């Protein structure tokens with residue numbers, strides 16, 4: 001059993017971006033949360049499983065003004081959302097963030113019946129799937145496609161990218177070419193058949209990401225990747241969709 005102090009890890013990337021994650025979770029369940037440093041305020045995209053308090057363990061998330069943007073409301077992305085004063089989400093996900101019961105967040109479907117060994121490399125101290133609850137974290141701001149998230153010296157553009165979930169959001173920063181794609185596109189098995197998924201919308205979101213020509217893609221799970229891998233993954237996805245007719 002992993003104690004609280006060893007649960008979270010931060011890994012700095014270029015351009016003031018830091019990965020915040022839970023390395024003891026198995027990769028499919030391990031959410032990548034992305035911290036973006038700004039002059040006036042910071043941004044965190046997604047908030048992990050929430051079994052242990054997040055901000056208490058990470059000074060990075062505690063000492064400066066910070067916005068939390070929730071890419072979508074699956075349990076592995078919103079567990080610690082309630083710890084943040086400013087919570088941004090797309091209108092189509094807002095109801096779940098307000099009432100994040102285990103059915104709506106897909107915990108019941110993907111995790112409640114899973115063996116601990118499936119979800120974790122080693123479980124955290126005190127883990128009991130039967131007692132897992134996410135605290136309500138009603139949105140303080142609804143965000144729509146095309147809106148800007150202004151951190152003072154840098155601006156990230158909000159992209160509504162449905163497909164994996166109805167109100168899924170991604171973020172693109174023009175100046176640095178950073179695309180935070182979360183669960184729409186990562187370098188691992190994509191989930192296209194969960195409740196709320198929509199393949200037609202998914203295909204359109206993937207095409208849109210290709211058109212942006214990002215320099216680096218940070219996904220919601222697995223490792224970050226560059227433009228060549230983006231084209232490989234996107235084209236494989238679109239070819240498979242075409243083959244299915």
Ligand SMILES: [Zn+2]
Pocket residue numbers: 072074164183
């Ligand atoms: Zn998801």
Ligand SMILES: [Zn+2]
Pocket residue numbers: 031074076077183220221
């Ligand atoms: Zn996820």
